[in-house]
Amino acid sequence: MATLTNAPALRRKARRERLRTLGFLSPWLVGFTVFFGYPLLATVYFSFMHYNQIEAPTFVGLRNWRYVLEQMPLFGPALWNTLWLVVVMVALRVVFGLGIGLLVTRIKSGVGFFRTAFYLPYLAPPVAATVAFVFLLNPGTGPVNDILGNIGIHAPNWFNDPAWAKPSLVLLSLWGIGDLMVIFMAALLDVPKEQYEAAELDGAGAFHKFRYVTWPSITPIVMFAVVTGVVQTMQYYTQALVAGKLASGVSIGPGSVIQPGYPDHSTLTVPQLVYSLGFQNFNTGAACVLSLVLFAIAMAVTTLLMRKRAGLLSAED
């Protein structure tokens, strides 16, 4: 295409294009370096330091790492709770979200009403939704247990029972399923109609149609929902913290030092432990170790996401 005789002009053009690209990318390049690259390196640095945010940091080698991984009493429960939530919450969200998605595609009357009803809770700010659920499920004063009692069901203590606190959080997250519903609905409407008709001609029942027509077509979206769900749940923080604090009934404001994870550390997640270590106990080193553990798990999941593609990077990239 271009003539070979005009090499200097071509080089000038290439340089101009490089500068143009850099110019357009510059906000993000600065942001990535300052707000991602720097803090990540600093987190690694602090993980080898003893630092209480007042005196100068001193090098302690692997002491923070040993402390967190071998001795810290709350590390085990926090990791267990986070993994429990990742498995149970993500699985149920995907199943329930798909169920609601299927339901919505089959509704014939009042579609607009039902779709909006299923979607609205997703928009509720997490703090507001959590405050509302702590009230609704409050064993003494909440309406839910009152109703259940009236129809003869002995209701659990929800957020106040260590065995029920995490399931209560799952219930709260199922209420906010709207985003998954929309994604699944779009995927379900994309399944080619002819395939259903062909399957029907072959005498396929509802189950076979789902298994052999619907499922293969929506697998990438299910994959996407699972992976992003895992990443989101690993960051699970606000709802667990607010629910624990409010259900404990302790009448103190934010920023107050209380042991997180009420009741019995059953709602303590890894991100809460990072906050507690770094901003309440001022054990910067241990908090940074824990951050890096979280980072390692998040990166493993992200790598899986890239490998499986899951709709995030297209082939042309």
Add this chain to the structure above:
Amino acid sequence: MTATTALSAPSAPARPAAGRSPAPAARRRAALHWIAVHTVAIAAALFFILPFVFVFLTSVMSDDQALSGDLWPTEWNWSNYADVFNTPGFLDWWRNSLMYAGLGTLFTVCSSIPVAYALAKFRFRGRRTAMIMVISTMMLPPQVIVIPMYLVWAQQLHLSGSLWPLIIPMAFGDAYSIFLLRQFLLTIPREYLESAKVDGSGELGTLLRIVVPMAKPGIAAVALFQFFYCWNDYFGPQIYAAQNPGAWTLSYGLESFKSAHSVNWNLTMAATLLVMAPVIIIFFFAQKAFVEGVTLTGVKG
């Protein structure tokens, strides 16, 4: 294009009977199917709607009744809402939430558009690496990097106790918005951009005059997402604003509101609805853009 059909379009019409009217047995089966689907749908809808209803009903009850587990208010205390607004600090929280969400959205949109455009339309070495880095940032739990960032903002820049440590970084692009906008910009045909260039438009001119007007729905979706993200954010304000109640946002203040009114569930529920209200009102006005954004993240690739 499924994005726009998601919430607004009616469902596909029932398949017409092939030529003749259906047999009575088939008609009865269809009717039973209709009843079954709608029964399940109504049951599900109750699960999604009743919490809002109970919260609202409690918000107008008297102090005592709100503690009783009653469902229906004996008297309607609309003054509860006035009491919430008269609580010291509540109006400040509104102002702070609006500032955080408003400026945050403005900064994010302005800084993310050029980056998304370059990633979608420029050919350069390292483009794939750049995309992987954007996605990695998107996936990074905020807790991983918060400690060193806090130390910089608090100890070097002395800006803790304000929302600026949350707002300023948004002037440098936001990974999620960049990703979403890029997915949207990929759908703009290259020919439009090339014809603009033939007409002598520079790259920046093309971006402002051709791409931005064409990408309005995508930009609207990103703006809404960012606004809601800031409005809902609890972790950020907790890190930077906790020490200074004058800098709290609604999402952060709500929990302390409950703690301060430890027995007043009615006022707390009124405040809860007031925190939800802007988001839900905006949604009803901008439903299409919002749903488009959700669909775009999940389905387009």
